[in-house]
Amino acid sequence: MAAGGFCKLPNGSVVVALNLPSPAPDRPADVRVLVHAQNRARALTRLRNLGLRAVYLRGNAAPPTPDEITAVLHHPDGLIWRTAPGGPLGVTELWHPIRALLRRPAAPA
DSSP: OOOEEEEEOTTSOEEEEEEEEOSSTTSOSEEEEEEEESSHHHHHHHHHHTTOTTOOOOSOSSOOOHHHHHHHHTSSSSEEEEEOTTOSSOOOOOOEEHHHHHOOOOOOO
16 A cells, blocks of 8 residues: 555645555656645546556555645646655655656657
């Protein structure tokens, strides 16, 4: 089961954070995905519409940090990812738009 959590913002919207196994075979093992939406159900629907079908949020064990909330609020899509903290590299990287994670690699010519 993926760890995750949410934070309700003063304007009523929420930021949902989930640690998921990477959907792409050439990507890191675990990724941290942040979604900004009007409610938790819409946040999970946004991920499911992108092809991450088995995404569920049970509990609030790993809510987004204030820095993560700031990052997702300043992104135009409101949907970002990076390798999960505590990964094998131990290096904190910058946030990426979700389409960079879901992009299919080009077939060799």
